Amino acid sequence: MPVPADIDPRLLRAFVAVAQELHFTRAAARLYVAQQALSRDVRRLERELGAELFVRTTRQVTLTADGERLLPHARRVLSAQDDLLAAFAPGRFRPLLVDLNSPGLLTGRRVLHRARELAPDCELMARYESGLTGAAAELLAGRLDASFGRFAGLDPALRSGLEQQPVRYEPMAVVLPEDHPLAARTEVPLAALAGETVYAGAGNPRTLEWTDLASRLFEGRGIRQAAPLPPAVGDEEFERIMAKTRHPVLAVVDFPAMPRTVRRPLVDPVPLSPVSLVWRKGLVHPGLDALRRAAAGLAAAEGWLRRPDGGWIPATDERVMRG
Numbered sequence: 001m002p003v004p005a006d007i008d009p010r011l012l013r014a015f016v017a018v019a020q021e022l023h024f025t026r027a028a029a030r031l032y033v034a035q036q037a038l039s040r041d042v043r044r045l046e047r048e049l050g051a052e053l054f055v056r057t058t059r060q061v062t063l064t065a066d067g068e069r070l071l072p073h074a075r076r077v078l079s080a081q082d083d084l085l086a087a088f089a090p091g092r093f094r095p096l097l098v099d100l101n102s103p104g105l106l107t108g109r110r111v112l113h114r115a116r117e118l119a120p121d122c123e124l125m126a127r128y129e130s131g132l133t134g135a136a137a138e139l140l141a142g143r144l145d146a147s148f149g150r151f152a153g154l155d156p157a158l159r160s161g162l163e164q165q166p167v168r169y170e171p172m173a174v175v176l177p178e179d180h181p182l183a184a185r186t187e188v189p190l191a192a193l194a195g196e197t198v199y200a201g202a203g204n205p206r207t208l209e210w211t212d213l214a215s216r217l218f219e220g221r222g223i224r225q226a227a228p229l230p231p232a233v234g235d236e237e238f239e240r241i242m243a244k245t246r247h248p249v250l251a252v253v254d255f256p257a258m259p260r261t262v263r264r265p266l267v268d269p270v271p272l273s274p275v276s277l278v279w280r281k282g283l284v285h286p287g288l289d290a291l292r293r294a295a296a297g298l299a300a301a302e303g304w305l306r307r308p309d310g311g312w313i314p315a316t317d318e319r320v321m322r323g
Helices: 009-021 024-031 035-049 065-087 106-118 132-140 205-218 235-245 286-302 315-321
Strands: 054-056 061-063 096-099 124-127 146-149 162-177 249-252 261-267 272-280
Touching: 009 024, 009 035, 009 065, 024 035, 061 065, 096 106, 096 286, 106 124, 106 146, 106 162, 106 286, 124 286, 132 146, 132 162, 132 205, 132 272, 162 235, 162 286, 162 315, 205 249, 272 286, 272 315
Parallel strands: 096 124, 096 146
Antiparallel strands: 054 061, 146 272, 162 249, 162 261, 162 272
16 A cells, blocks of 8 residues: 555544553543544554554554554654744744844845844844845854845845845945045035045955946946955954045945044935835744834835936946836
């Protein structure tokens, strides 16, 4: 008789209970079922397997050789089922790991804070992976669950395993040494950067999508990208490198304040950094649902997805940001 393609775990649970008690009445009481129902499940399992599992007499119940052979397999299956049910029981989901890129950036932080309010029973834990390119590999490997950034700037091979939800057109800015000639302006027209060398993450393999965005923005405007440098880690190192190179740094308007620098929005046109919430395809988690609701709610309330007049984004990002 062929072995069935799958076996109802209830039948295995009935078998294991009898195997442990070696008594149908006690096993039925343990499972809170009628003895007749338990006996029926055991007989059905024997029919499906084509094997006798117990020797039954009026005085005792013992396992057959086939019953002994089945027992460790049945225990492993039931243990795995118990683990699965525990993992997905209400309130028992594992923590959701959410990458915010850098500690000072506000868009992801605000979405995460709102998601925690929407799903107080979920644990949403922040991580900082520097850029979406670096985070994407972690997402696909299951070591991260969600991140934020420019989805269109990812390699197509990475995008194929991910999903995204547009969150914000984030206006871009430039960070300048406080004594830079452009620092006196309240806004910096892009044309004023002509002839400047601007740092935009070149050399950082985790932020390739940002460096690519800068290349598209600078093209035809006479703005040079600064040569690759290892990423500056910490305020002190950032200040030292900026004082040494004197290069403006491409950023967003919410970029955190740094010592001895000023941040000025870019205009004419207003360049926009397209930000999406990004997660691994097939991920199911109430924390992700909360993130998506939080992102949509904030985008609607704050007008994050309304493009300003003359706002600039690369043509490659248009379709992505239409969702």
